[in-house]
Amino acid sequence: MATKDQNEAEIRWIIERWIDALRAKDLDRLMASYETDVVAFDAAAPLRYIGVDAYRKSWGDWFDTLDGPIDFELRDLAIAADDRVAFAHGLCHTTAQRKSGPRGDVWMRWTAGWKKLGGSWLLVHEHVSAPFDQRSRAVLHATP
C-alpha cells in the first residue's frame, strides 16, 4: 500500500500535467487524462456530458473560440487520495483572449475525481461551475 503522501503526490503530478495540456489547448494530451466513461458536469449547459467523446467536443468547441494560450491558475487546491480513489478541488482563474469579444476573465469552482485503473490514475468525474446569484444569473466574476 502506498502512503497517503505518495498518493497525493501522484495526483498533484497528474493535475499539473492536466493544467499544462489545458494551457496549451492540446486536446489529445488533455483528453488522455480522462476515463472513457467520464461523467462531466461542465460550467455551461448541458446538465452533463457522458463519455470522453462528448466531453472532448465541449473542450474543443471552447478552445476554438480562443486566440493563443489559456492563462489558467488553480488556487487553494486540496487533494484527498487513497490507493485506488482520489478527489481534488480548488478555484480556477481563467483568462484567455476570445477571437471575438474582449479578453475573458472568470473564476470557477473545480472538483475532480479519479480511480486508479490498470495502474494509472484516470479522471472519471469532473465538475466545473460558476455560482448563480439570487436573480438566477450566473456569477462569472466572483473572486475568492
Place this chain on the structure above:
Amino acid sequence: MATKDQNEAEIRWIIERWIDALRAKDLDRLMASYETDVVAFDAAAPLRYIGVDAYRKSWGDWFDTLDGPIDFELRDLAIAADDRVAFAHGLCHTTAQRKSGPRGDVWMRWTAGWKKLGGSWLLVHEHVSAPFDQRSRAVLHATP
C-alpha cells in the same frame, strides 16, 4: 482492509441518511454529515463556503424560505470508495413549496467527497451547481 463493495455500501448508507435529513429540513442531523473544515461550492453565490458554520447558515437560510418538506431525488448516483477516501456524484431533482412564490422545481448537479476520520466518514467537500447557458443565465430547468 475493507472490500470495495463494503466501502461503497457505507457511502451509500451515509448518502441515504444525508437525504433523509435534507428532506426533513433537519439542520442538526444534516450538518452532522460534514467535517468542521468542509469546503462547499454551493449552487448560489458566494463562490464557496469554508467551514461547517458558514455552510450551515446557507442551508438554514434556504430551508427558511420553504414550506413543508423537500422532495429530493438523486438520480444516476455513482460512488467511488476506497478505505479512507470516497466521492460520489449524481443529478438531484428538488421540488419544494416556497413561502412566497410558486413551487420550486430544479435539476442540479451534485458531487461530494468524504474522508474516513476517526473511524467515521465525514463530508469534507461538496459541489452543487446548475449550468449556465451561453447567454450567461443559470439553467435551472434542464432535465437529464
